[in-house]
Amino acid sequence: MSNSNRLRIAVQKSGRLSDDSIALLKAIGIKLQIRDRLLIAHSTNQDIDLLRVRDDDIPGLVMDGVADLGFIGENELEEKMLERQSANKTASFITLRRLDYGGCRLSIAVPNEFNYQSLASLEGKKVATTYPYLLERFFKDKGINAQAVMLTGSVEVAPRAGVADAICDLVSTGATLEANGLTEKDEVFVSKAVLIQKSGALSEEKQALIARLLPRMDGVLQAKESKYIMLHAPKEYLEQVKSLLPGVENPTVLPLSGIDNRVAVHVVSSETLFWETMEKLKAIGCSSILVLPIEKMMA
Numbered sequence: 001m002s003n004s005n006r007l008r009i010a011v012q013k014s015g016r017l018s019d020d021s022i023a024l025l026k027a028i029g030i031k032l033q034i035r036d037r038l039l040i041a042h043s044t045n046q047d048i049d050l051l052r053v054r055d056d057d058i059p060g061l062v063m064d065g066v067a068d069l070g071f072i073g074e075n076e077l078e079e080k081m082l083e084r085q086s087a088n089k090t091a092s093f094i095t096l097r098r099l100d101y102g103g104c105r106l107s108i109a110v111p112n113e114f115n116y117q118s119l120a121s122l123e124g125k126k127v128a129t130t131y132p133y134l135l136e137r138f139f140k141d142k143g144i145n146a147q148a149v150m151l152t153g154s155v156e157v158a159p160r161a162g163v164a165d166a167i168c169d170l171v172s173t174g175a176t177l178e179a180n181g182l183t184e185k186d187e188v189f190v191s192k193a194v195l196i197q198k199s200g201a202l203s204e205e206k207q208a209l210i211a212r213l214l215p216r217m218d219g220v221l222q223a224k225e226s227k228y229i230m231l232h233a234p235k236e237y238l239e240q241v242k243s244l245l246p247g248v249e250n251p252t253v254l255p256l257s258g259i260d261n262r263v264a265v266h267v268v269s270s271e272t273l274f275w276e277t278m279e280k281l282k283a284i285g286c287s288s289i290l291v292l293p294i295e296k297m298m299a
């Protein structure tokens with residue numbers, strides 16, 4: 001049995017969210033020993049246990065208080081919330097952070113040969129989906145009478161199999177739809193991965209641990225969006241250089257040994273440096289322009 005004093009975090013065992021969720025936990029300093037077959041993984045340096053489960057189970061585990069935290073796609077979270085509300089079960093949780101992965105959209109798609117004019121073309125049709133509650137809410141909001149047909153997988157083959165006229169499934173690049181002769185028509189829900197917490201009170205120790213981990217997580221997320229930029233610039237163009245660098249207030253300006261009219265400029269930029277900006281910097285005489293990734297940061 002797992003010790004209940006340890007913070008329990010639910011993560012997807014194997015799928016689209018697994019690697020990024022584990023990478024984020026490791027990046028904030030949690031050492032993990034993951035054995036592929038095991039449901040529970042213990043951290044070796046923090047009072048944390050991972051519950052490795054199907055993503056469908058994560059909202060319920062957090063809402064029932066079995067897990068303290070969970071990494072989950074908003075699509076799955078919202079679907080399970082609607083499902084529980086319709087069964088009069090409690091569906092409360094706290095969203096701690098919206099993350100930078102798991103980006104996708106739940107969309108309605110029809111076979112390429114379907115004569116689709118507008119949503120009204122779906123009137124009286126069957127639409128296969130893994131997200132019947134989200135889809136039915138969408139149809140209700142739009143005043144369309146169509147039937148959601150629940151399938152747990154292989155949704156994209158439903159029209160060819162004669163199970164449904166259209167589908168409503170997750171899309172990212174659109175490659176899956178294209179490979180199955182389907183065209184995306186209407187966006188039902190836009191989603192990203194989120195970190196959620198159970199809504200009840202946590203022990204002081206668990207609350208303190210979360211309070212230490214969240215700023216680290218912010219640091220990792222912020223670092224991913226930031227770049228360290230170094231370049232050599234003519235002294236006389238320093239102001240122009242500053243105005244060209246994105247999201248920069250106070251660059252570090254350093255002398256270059258043996259050269260009087262040029263300086264080294266170092267800045268942390270909140271945005272990436274586009275090729276066009278690098279070309280402009282070069283045009284006013286900058287050289288040795290380097291753009292480096294940042295691993296961690298703390299304000």
Ligand SMILES: Nc1ncnc2c1ncn2[C@@H]1O[C@H](COP(=O)(O)OP(=O)(O)OP(=O)(O)O)[C@@H](O)[C@H]1O
Nearest residue numbers: 012015016017054055056073076102103104170172
């Ligand atoms: N193509 C995609 N690009 C980015 N994120 C995606 C993509 N497809 C799905 N996701 C996000 O990742 C979540 C998990 O997707 P995945 O396909 O691994 O789920 P699954 O097949 O239901 O897995 P499980 O076996 O855990 O039930 C989705 O609910 C969604 O939030």
Ligand SMILES: O=P(O)(O)OC[C@H]1O[C@H](OP(=O)(O)OP(=O)(O)O)[C@H](O)[C@@H]1O
Nearest residue numbers: 016154169170171172173174175176177
């Ligand atoms: O628009 P695309 O970039 O093609 O991505 C969309 C596909 O990705 C997801 O499935 P995944 O590949 O995770 O496999 P699964 O169907 O086994 O869950 C989703 O269910 C779609 O099928």
Ligand SMILES: [Mg+2]
Nearest residue numbers: 054055056057
């Ligand atoms: Mg699933």
